[in-house]
Amino acid sequence: MNKYRILLYYKFIDIEDSEEFTKEHLKLCKDIGLKGRILIAHEGINGTVSGTVDQTERYMNELKLDNRFRDMIFKVDEANEHAFKKMYVRHKESIITLLPEDDVNPNEKVGKYLKPKEFYRMLQREDVIIVDGRNDYEYDIGHFRGAIRPNVSNFKEFPKWIDDNLSEYKNKKVLTYCTGGIRCEKLTGVLLDHGFDDVYHLEGGIVTYGKDTEVRGKLWDGKCYVFDERISVKINNTNEDIVIAKCTHCGEESDRYINCTNDDCHKQHICCEKCEKEQEGFCSDNCRQYILEHPERDARLRLKEKANMYKRYNQNHEKAKEVISKLNKNYSA
Ligand SMILES: [Zn+2]
Numbered sequence: 001m002n003k004y005r006i007l008l009y010y011k012f013i014d015i016e017d018s019e020e021f022t023k024e025h026l027k028l029c030k031d032i033g034l035k036g037r038i039l040i041a042h043e044g045i046n047g048t049v050s051g052t053v054d055q056t057e058r059y060m061n062e063l064k065l066d067n068r069f070r071d072m073i074f075k076v077d078e079a080n081e082h083a084f085k086k087m088y089v090r091h092k093e094s095i096i097t098l099l100p101e102d103d104v105n106p107n108e109k110v111g112k113y114l115k116p117k118e119f120y121r122m123l124q125r126e127d128v129i130i131v132d133g134r135n136d137y138e139y140d141i142g143h144f145r146g147a148i149r150p151n152v153s154n155f156k157e158f159p160k161w162i163d164d165n166l167s168e169y170k171n172k173k174v175l176t177y178c179t180g181g182i183r184c185e186k187l188t189g190v191l192l193d194h195g196f197d198d199v200y201h202l203e204g205g206i207v208t209y210g211k212d213t214e215v216r217g218k219l220w221d222g223k224c225y226v227f228d229e230r231i232s233v234k235i236n237n238t239n240e241d242i243v244i245a246k247c248t249h250c251g252e253e254s255d256r257y258i259n260c261t262n263d264d265c266h267k268q269h270i271c272c273e274k275c276e277k278e279q280e281g282f283c284s285d286n287c288r289q290y291i292l293e294h295p296e297r298d299a300r301l302r303l304k305e306k307a308n309m310y311k312r313y314n315q316n317h318e319k320a321k322e323v324i325s326k327l328n329k330n331y332s333a
């Protein structure tokens with residue numbers, strides 16, 4: 001039995017007292033002992049948190065006591081540990097941000113929802129285009145077969161990208177998908193605003209699709225990028241599961257993202273285990289050179305400090321073991 005869980009959820013609903021609610025909500029989460037990131041705005045709530053089974057259970061129950069969130073859908077992943085280091089609850093202008101002139105309200109305008117099985121069928125039609133509703137670096141480690149790669153690194157860039165790249169497809173059906181479904185709530189509205197008439201999105205997102213017992217992630221290639229310490233999760237649970245990304249250094253198949261050892265770069269890049277060791281986690285020779293000149297910006301110092309702290313206090317939990325073994329394995333040089 002896994003002792004931890006990760007919850008992913010959102011809801012677009014008027015939160016009148018959103019600033020006050022944010023404060024109360026942070027207190028609730030801290031009292032329970034959860035970790036994660038929650039955004040709250042006048043338009044709703046968008047969260048991903050981790051905690052023990054008891055903690056996450058208590059949180060879901062508490063949230064559902066509030067009439068506004070009674071029908072909240074939680075996507076639940078089993079885990080062996082927390083997926084976050086801290087608990088943030090932040091008040092924002094919006095929970096999924098577009099430029100003000102592009103913004104849409106999913107409660108007024110939204111595409112048609114498709115269940116995993118319906119989405120799977122639609123993926124195979126001739127008269128559709130499949131548009132990945134995420135960022136380019138998410139697409140690169142995994143996506144639905146045949147999906148168009150959006151050349152965006154921020155959700156705000158989508159409306160312009162759609163105008164520049166998709167105009168010729170206005171007579172097609174458009175299928176969109178994203179990690180948990182929230183981005184498509186707005187993306188489909190944007191597509192409708194930009195002259196597409198037949199717009200669909202995957203209900204519950206990629207993670208729900210992977211858990212569906214009938215489709216089991218079919219037609220998904222690679223891994224699904226997630227915004228927590230796991231970095232990516234498996235979706236295709238059939239024997240068609242493949243790796244599609246390549247190591248930045250050697251070009252071998254890999255879907256491991258690591259952060260550059262240069263703290264002033266910190267670039268997330270795909271790197272196989274062998275190259276991580278050989279390149280000491282640097283994304284480039286420039287970054288290696290930079291650290292020779294600025295040794296205090298070496299991420300390994302932080303790792304060493306952490307490992308020493310764990311050793312000093314004789315800590316032996318999963319996280320401590322991981323940090324110590326990472327230090328020994330990759331950076332023993
Ligand atoms: Zn490599």
Ligand SMILES: [Zn+2]
Binds near residue numbers: 262265266283287
């Ligand atoms: Zn770098």
